[in-house]
Amino acid sequence: VKIYTRTGDNGDTHLLFGEKVSKDNIRCEVCGLLDTVNSYLGMARSIINDQYITSIILDIQNDIFVISTEISVSNKNHHKLNQSKWDLDLINKESIIKIESLIDSFDKKINLKPKFVIPGSNIKSSS
Numbered sequence: 001v002k003i004y005t006r007t008g009d010n011g012d013t014h015l016l017f018g019e020k021v022s023k024d025n026i027r028c029e030v031c032g033l034l035d036t037v038n039s040y041l042g043m044a045r046s047i048i049n050d051q052y053i054t055s056i057i058l059d060i061q062n063d064i065f066v067i068s069t070e071i072s073v074s075n076k077n078h079h080k081l082n083q084s085k086w087d088l089d090l091i092n093k094e095s096i097i098k099i100e101s102l103i104d105s106f107d108k109k110i111n112l113k114p115k116f117v118i119p120g121s122n123i124k125s126s127s
Contacts, residue, residue: 016069017077031068038064044127056102063099066091 011023021027038061045057066088073081081088089095120126 015074015077016072017074017080019074019077021074027071030071034064034068034071038068040127044124047123047127060099063091063095 009023012020013023013028014020015027041057041061041064045054045061048054048057069086069088070078070081070090081090117125
């Protein structure tokens with residue numbers, strides 16, 4: 001797959017399955033933000049030595065890829081994800097319950113005071 005088309009873009013791009021949209025479309029913005037979050041999670045995973053935590057981060061990164069894929073498809077073409085060659089487990093109620101349960105378990109273990117935390121006290125907190 002080439003990363004360039006030599007056709008210019010006129011401020012447009014294509015969603016998965018070909019629908020043309022403006023680059024200021026909210027789907028493009030959200031996918032860019034999710035890519036950024038996924039990169040930060042990857043950096044955090046690379047410096048953390050706790051296998052339990054790194055496996056959780058990897059699961060979240062995989063979920064983010066699925067979410068990005070779903071966002072990259074227009075509503076009218078969403079059914080094509082199920083028919084695609086990719087073996088995707090789309091985000092569903094169980095996916096949400098899984099992440100909420102994980103958050104609840106960390107909430108019980110970590111007593112966070114109701115204040116802002118400025119990242120950077122150490123390399124792990126800054127990632």
